[in-house]
Amino acid sequence: MNKARGDGSIFSRLSSTHIVYLVALLTLAVGSVLVATAGRSFFSPGNISSILTGTSVLGFIAIGQTLVILVGSLDLSVPYVTSLASLIAAGVMANNSANILAGVLLALGVSAVIGLFNGLIVSGLKVHGFIATLGMGLIISGFLATNFKGSFGQTPFSFRLVGATGLGPVPISTLIMLACAALAMLLLHRTRVGHQIYAVGGNPNVARMSGIRIQTPVITAHVICSVMAGMAGLLLASRLGVGSPTVGSQGGYDLLSIAAVVLGGTLLAGGKGSITGTLGGVLIFAMMDNIMSVMQVNPFLKDVVRGIVIVVAVAVYARRRIVNRPPRFGHDGHSRQEMPGTEETQEVRA
Amino acid sequence: MSRTLTPSDRSAVLQQNRAGRGERFLRALRTPGGAVFVLLVALLAAIIAVNPSFGEPDSFIRFIGRTAPIAIAAIGQYFVIVSGEFDLSMGSVVTMQVITAGNLIGDDDAKVIPVLLLMFALGAFIGLVNGLVTTLLRVPSFIVTLGMMLALLGLVLFWTGGAAQGNPADSFRQIGRGGIEGVPVLGVIPYPVIILAAVAALAFWLMRRPYGRTLIAAGDNPTAAALTGAPVWWVKTRAFMLSSLAATVSGILLVGYAGVHPSVGRGYEFTAITAVVLGGVVLGGGRGWVLSAAAGAFALESLFTLLNFVGVQSTWRDSVQGAIIIVAVAAAAKTWQRKRKGTAAPAQEAQPPKKAKQSEHHNGTTAR
Secondary structure, X not given: OHHHHHOHHHHHHOOHHHHHHHHHHHHHHXXXXXHHHOOOOOOOHHHHHHHHHHHXXXXXXXXXXXXXXXXXXXXXXXXXXXXXXXXXXXXXXXXXXXXXXXXXXXXXXXHHHHHHHHHHHHHHOOOOHHHHHHHHHHHHHHHHHHHOOOOEOOOOHHHHHHHHOEEOOEEHHHHHHHHHHHHHHHHHHHOHHHHHHHHHHHOHHHHXXXXXXXXXXXXXXXHHHHHHHHHHHHHHHHHHOOEOOOHHHHHOHHHHHHXXXXXXXXXXXXXXXXXXXXXXXXXXXXXXXXXXXXXXXXHHHHHHHHHHHHHHHHHHHHHHHHHHOOOOOOOOHHHHHHHHHHHHHHHHHO | OOOOOOHHHHHHHHHHHOOOHHHHHHXXXXXXXXXXXXXXXHHHHHHHHHOHHHHOHHHHHHHHHHHHHHHHHHHHHHHHHHOXXXXXXXXXXXXXXXXXXXXXXXXXXXXXXXXXXXXXXXXHHHHHHHXXXXXXXXXXXXXXXXXXXXXXXXXXXXHHOOOOOXXXXXXXXXXXXXXXXXXXXXEEEEHHHHHXXXXXXXXXXXXXXXXXXXXXXXHHOHHHHHHOOOOHHHHHHXXXXXXXXXXXXXXXXXXXXXXXXXXXXXXXXXXXXXXXHHOOOOOOOOOOOHHHHXXXXXXXXXXXXXXXXXXXXXXXXXXXXXXXXXXXXXXXXHHHHHHHHHHOOHHHHHOOOOOOHHHHHHHHHHHO
């Protein structure tokens, strides 16, 4: 906080993405010192590999969550979609490598359908994203609890390799996650629907009045988010070798992914933010987890540290946003002031 | 505009423009906040149709007692939601209070009162922190209370090692478990029912006070409320404190019902939000009645009871709850929308979009 007030001019010129990576760098520095005092090396290939492994599952979900938050909605159904996808994949594959493609496609297909329903409920029935996806999550969780008592199905060895191998210290799963992130960035910055996502998240009324069909970006974001949650489910199925009805909800991925997205500098109200920032947020979480594991911090205290870091980090951005704000604009004038402008230039370009 | 109305004139004008009592009542039932009472009556009727013994006074009053903790939590959550914020830390506060009671009171009856005071102080303090970080540091309340939820639960589990332990004195557990015996007709009035009635009356009164009016104004449009001179930050902070205090009361009642275990209170925040939303309160603030929020909790609980009696597997509870809230909120969104369109200038909506694009665009950015 003192930093924010002290050199406000430099600080306010930094974009939130820069701050995220500064925080990540700080975590890295603190982490390497702390890990060194514990007599281990933070930069050993094994440790780097374990940090990157920790980024992949949350990374998939957070990428999808970024799109949904950018469009002004939320997705609380992701952990249940993740569990469902892991069950479908493991069930269809049934330890036969000939079924891998069918399992993957079916799992992602079902996830996409769930995302489609989420999007339709949010954009068509005008239900707040929080409630729509909370309800959808509950519906799926009831289905899972009724039909699956424990782990189910089995993934074949060749599929399990995806979760277990890596190029040097970089696990394959992280590379797939980064590829998905690149695709999502391409979508956001190079396609029409990507620009529409920012516009609708910034101010749906203005977006509608400038001729955007609000449904399209909202549904697209929700479908992609659910498919990403499905990818996370596939990865977990590949790591565990079985599908599990509780693997998603145990991870608490709904709230953690939202926290990672906001930690990455994306506005919770939508319309402002980036995938790059989200990846930084996920990396910070993974490094924190790793440092605390190496330091053998009590697992319950990990949650305490996580909670405090989330709030403090977001408080720093929020501070910066106030510094940046022109005085004549009110509470959320910031996004309203900028979004119509960018929207217009895009319209002209198109 | 120079002439000001005296209060008696004002009420006379109001009376003149008011519809009859009956018509106003019927109109209120058509709003989402009123419809939840219709839903509740329908659900209770359905339960009694399936299981007539549920309608007997003593089992009915027990049902109210059983629902009291969640209804009180919903009332607390209402204050935060109507001010346009979220309180996700509620479940962890309940857990923390339950564990505090279990560990600090022990078998000693003399410690009941001091520990109760400590619990209320803790609750108020957590609400204060949530509120101040949200309003002064401008962190979205979703994130603040999420952080608080993680941190509190982590601390509680660290303290207890994740296992059930401690058992408060019987006199303390009586608050949630006991009641006034020997009442005619009802047989027994459980203390939770009395506490719920007191909390509901207090909340009702508070929402009619200037504080309640300001809270709703701050939830509807914080900028406008601030410009009229309302201390929005302090109004909202007090809403967070009320929410945490309500969670504390729920926790005290739950000790009697469920005993001391770190899993008591898990998921309470989402159940409370569901109840509030089912009561027609709009997420984002500014709309809804506090007693409708409590009625939402009762509707939810009677829905579960009905499913139980009908013989639906308990694992389907979640699914039904999920479907119900989506349908309820979709219906409410339709009603509020119609109301808005009906009262606000209808011409704006009817303008042809193509030609008026430029001017509308301009209007949209400045006026909204």
